[in-house]
Amino acid sequence: MPIHSDYCPIALGVEVLGDRWTPLVIRELMVGAEGFNEIHRGLPRMSRTLLAQRLRALERHGLISRAPAERGRPGRYTLTESGRSITPIIWALGQWAAEWIFDDPEDEDCDGLSLIWRLHQNAVAERLPFQRTLVHMILTGPGAAEAWLDVEQPAMTVCRDDPRQDTHLTVTANARQMHRWLLGRVPYRALLDTGHVEVHGPAPLARAFPTWFDTTSFAASLERAERRRAQAATATAAPATV
Structure with missing residues (x-):
């Protein structure tokens, strides 16, 4: 009723x-x-x-x-x-x-398996490799998880169980930081520079990996939020004039 x-x-x-x-x-x-x-x-x-x-x-x-x-x-x-x-x-x-209200993930927000599922949902079909590629995802820290991405244009699927096949790429990453990257809060390059992501495999494949995913859905809104916070911090730090 x-x-x-x-x-x-x-x-x-x-x-x-x-x-x-x-x-x-x-x-x-x-x-x-x-x-x-x-x-x-x-x-x-x-x-x-x-x-x-x-x-x-x-x-x-x-x-x-x-x-x-x-x-x-x-x-x-x-x-x-x-x-x-x-x-x-x-x-x-x-x-x-x-x-207006989004922030970095807390420990309870970090769910590695959900993150890997979100990676698959954010895959851009035309950017995926034509040849079948198996990616072993190992997420560490809060929400630690392990799964495999089975990739072949135009599809990407998630396997929770070891497919018992040779992997082409292994991505070891901090789950919290990967959440931040996928939502557009931090660039992938910054995760590499800080050691929050390590990729093992052929260099061309490793370089291509982050380009397979769309991380822009909320990027503009998050950037506006960052600018507003920076402006507020500047205004607070500025000395008072008399």
Whole structure:
């Protein structure tokens, strides 16, 4: 039953989207997830039961549709016209947060497996190598994790279990710093210079690795936030004039 307190489109919109998880479910669909397990891998802290409930609610409200699947295969979820029309709002929410309230990750924010999954979601198809390339990702520090990126244009997949094949590239990195890089808070070159990333493998492949990913989604908003902080610090440090 409706729970909005007054006859207002904002109230109804909050009723549909105003819980912790629903906008994040839409985010996963926005970046290409379709199957239930795929969506859940992007939201590992959300229970599968709750995800099923949110998907049913979104379908009921007409924001997503579920395509029937072949026997023995999972159904596929896609955004409807109504769901696609709300994606600018979800992006705008992220841009606002990046500019005004986002900060460096705390220990509890660092989740290495989620980060590796985000790498795969941020892969730019046309930048990936044509020849199959296996990348061993080793993340250290809070959120430490290990997985493999199986790369061959136009796709990148994530393997949690050792594929028992020779890897072409090994990337050992601090999980916190890789989170910062992927969100556009720090350049990749700075991570190399500070030793937060070490790459072992053929030099051309090592140089190409960071170019496979789009790290610009929130970069402009984060840069505005940094400029504002720098200006505030300068103003505070400036001597008073009389």
